[in-house]
Amino acid sequence: MKIARLFIAGLALAGLTAAASAGTLDEITKRGELRVAVQTQGPPFSLVGANGERTGSSVELAELMAKEMGVKIKFLDFDWDGLIPALLSGKADLLVADMTPTLARGMKVAFTTPYMYTGSTVFTKADSKFKTTEDCKAKGTKIAVLLGATGEKEAKTAFPDADIKSYKGGGPLLLDAVNNGQADCGVNDVSAVKGQSTAYPAGSFTIMPDLLSKEPLAFATRYDEPDLLVWMNLFLNQVTIDGRLQKNLDYWVNSDAWKKDH
Amino acid sequence: MLENFSFRTIVEYLPLFGQGLVTTVWLSALSFVGALVVGIVLCAMNLQRGWLFRAPAKAYIDAVRATPLLAQLYFLYFGLPRLGFVLPELVVGILALSLNSGAYIAEIIRAGILSIPRGQVEASVASGMTYVQRMRLVVLPQAFKVTIPPLLGQAIVLVKDSALLSLISVAELTRAGQLLASDRFMPAEGFVTIAAFYLLLYYCLKGLAVLSSRWLGTAGART
Numbered sequence: 001m002k003i004a005r006l007f008i009a010g011l012a013l014a015g016l017t018a019a020a021s022a023g024t025l026d027e028i029t030k031r032g033e034l035r036v037a038v039q040t041q042g043p044p045f046s047l048v049g050a051n052g053e054r055t056g057s058s059v060e061l062a063e064l065m066a067k068e069m070g071v072k073i074k075f076l077d078f079d080w081d082g083l084i085p086a087l088l089s090g091k092a093d094l095l096v097a098d099m100t101p102t103l104a105r106g107m108k109v110a111f112t113t114p115y116m117y118t119g120s121t122v123f124t125k126a127d128s129k130f131k132t133t134e135d136c137k138a139k140g141t142k143i144a145v146l147l148g149a150t151g152e153k154e155a156k157t158a159f160p161d162a163d164i165k166s167y168k169g170g171g172p173l174l175l176d177a178v179n180n181g182q183a184d185c186g187v188n189d190v191s192a193v194k195g196q197s198t199a200y201p202a203g204s205f206t207i208m209p210d211l212l213s214k215e216p217l218a219f220a221t222r223y224d225e226p227d228l229l230v231w232m233n234l235f236l237n238q239v240t241i242d243g244r245l246q247k248n249l250d251y252w253v254n255s256d257a258w259k260k261d262h
Numbered sequence: 263m264l265e266n267f268s269f270r271t272i273v274e275y276l277p278l279f280g281q282g283l284v285t286t287v288w289l290s291a292l293s294f295v296g297a298l299v300v301g302i303v304l305c306a307m308n309l310q311r312g313w314l315f316r317a318p319a320k321a322y323i324d325a326v327r328a329t330p331l332l333a334q335l336y337f338l339y340f341g342l343p344r345l346g347f348v349l350p351e352l353v354v355g356i357l358a359l360s361l362n363s364g365a366y367i368a369e370i371i372r373a374g375i376l377s378i379p380r381g382q383v384e385a386s387v388a389s390g391m392t393y394v395q396r397m398r399l400v401v402l403p404q405a406f407k408v409t410i411p412p413l414l415g416q417a418i419v420l421v422k423d424s425a426l427l428s429l430i431s432v433a434e435l436t437r438a439g440q441l442l443a444s445d446r447f448m449p450a451e452g453f454v455t456i457a458a459f460y461l462l463l464y465y466c467l468k469g470l471a472v473l474s475s476r477w478l479g480t481a482g483a484r485t
Contacts, residue, residue, distance in 0.1 A: 148444030
């Protein structure tokens with residue numbers, strides 16, 4: 001008798017915990033909407049196209065995710081340093097940006113396996129006296145970086161004597177600051193710099209061939225959304241196998257083929 | 263709730279907050295002096311009879327009051343260089359705050375001067391005072407007294423507005439909070455701390471207002 005009662009209580013308890021951890025995926029299905037945090041900072045990862053539509057490599061991958069989930073998608077726009085706080089505060093289910101899964105960020109959010117690799121590069125204005133990465137090491141050189149980006153820390157390490165100026169917002173601000181002469185050199189991901197410099201006349205910037213770092217890029221969710229993380233990894237695995245990821249990256253990141261369409 | 267709040271991190275970042283606070287204080291002080299100069303000049307122009315000085319002053323005050331400070335700041339920092347003027351961020355910051363606050367201060371001073379009853383001006387004209395004597399002895403001492411409280415109110419606004427300078431890479435108080443928030447992903451700790459420091463600055467200015475009104479109450483010009 002007693003054992004039977006215990007058994008039933010145990011079953012009920014298991015049922016309760018199962019219900020409690022029904023998970024984010026169920027929630028998203030019920031809601032019918034996937035909420036994605038992005039930073040619309042410019043090509044190639046996230047931009048507003050010629051017709052005012054939101055697009056880019058990360059944006060298309062997120063749209064593909066929502067399509068595979070069978071739900072609508074809702075994008076929420078944040079500054080670079082606001083992306084992780086937005087995710088942590090539950091405003092978004094996941095974040096797609098050209099974000100590097102650093103160990104420090106990994107203490108806060110759960111990253112998928114990396115889906116591509118890039119690196120931080122140094123860029124200068126084409127006609128400036130700073131021609132190489134070495135030139136930017138001079139004492140007092142003004143280096144523009146993005147608040148909260150990996151380039152911020154790399155610049156501090158690579159240019160210890162420089163005057164690091166961090167901007168809040170997106171990568172295009174760094175290009176502006178360097179183009180305007182308010183900073184001598186800028187540090188950001190090479191894929192971002194290449195994509196965003198297309199907004200300027202060709203040959204406005206010198207992008208150094210050497211990279212300060214190797215940076216994997218990944219998407220992120222919260223640690224209390226393990227089901228979503230598992231699904232996102234499954235998704236990345238699937239699009240890698242069927243070639244949709246390569247097609248996306250070839251179009252947006254590895255070439256400027258997107259320019260004629262957007 | 264509070265068990266997630268890391269006082270330890272705030273203490274760790276205190277030197278950074280200290281530097282930011284110092285920058286905010288001297289930036290705001292310089293900008294306020296600049297704003298006073300801009301305000302007095304604008305107000306003097308605005309009080310002229312001829313439209314030649316009055317019209318540009320009015321147009322400027324309207325333009326500044328109608329546009330957001332953020333837009334003015336971005337124009338000076340990111341826009342002006344395209345027209346050939348590249349200024350460092352500290353100069354842009356002080357300039358933007360002075361030019362913006364100056365427009366409001368011009369109106370505060372004007373209201374102060376216009377609050378002096380017309381009869382007093384007429385009486386001083388009748389007793390043979392020159393324009394300068396009239397202003398120095400009759401109008402300005404009284405106008406000064408009524409403008410002090412709104413001027414200190416404007417100073418408080420200016421201190422809070424200086425937070426926007428973090429957006430053009432000035433390492434002031436708000437930027438210190440942003441750094442904590444972005445380095446450690448602790449927005450609560452970062453922004454609560456700067457709120458406390460701004461509150462401190464607010465009380466300092468408020469204390470100044472009380473002191474100055476007391477001083478003016480006894481030593482100020484009486485009619």
